[in-house]
Amino acid sequence: MAKLNRYQQAVANAYADGEYSYITAKTVERLIRPVPAEWVDTLFRFLMAELDDVENLDEAHQRVAAAIADLQDAARALDELETEALKPNSQHLPI
Numbered sequence: 001m002a003k004l005n006r007y008q009q010a011v012a013n014a015y016a017d018g019e020y021s022y023i024t025a026k027t028v029e030r031l032i033r034p035v036p037a038e039w040v041d042t043l044f045r046f047l048m049a050e051l052d053d054v055e056n057l058d059e060a061h062q063r064v065a066a067a068i069a070d071l072q073d074a075a076r077a078l079d080e081l082e083t084e085a086l087k088p089n090s091q092h093l094p095i
Helices: 006-018 025-032 042-050 057-086
Strands: none
Touching: 006 042, 006 057, 042 057
16 A cells, blocks of 8 residues: 555545544554554444555545444444333343
């Protein structure tokens, strides 16, 4: 990877209020592969990897939308656990 593609750069500039706007292609290569512990933001690493081979804006939108849907499903599952834990006679421990 010689440089960030425009979709990776747009996400890097916007993500976490621009915290990663300095990112270069060389840094992204390290993000995508196993990396040192200081790269703890796995969501950002995931987004850079997802957008690495994107060829157009529609594909970039589809990949990010799919990730959002997966995260929303995960959040709903956690909400359901919390709701279940609050029910009387629940076998689940409160969160």
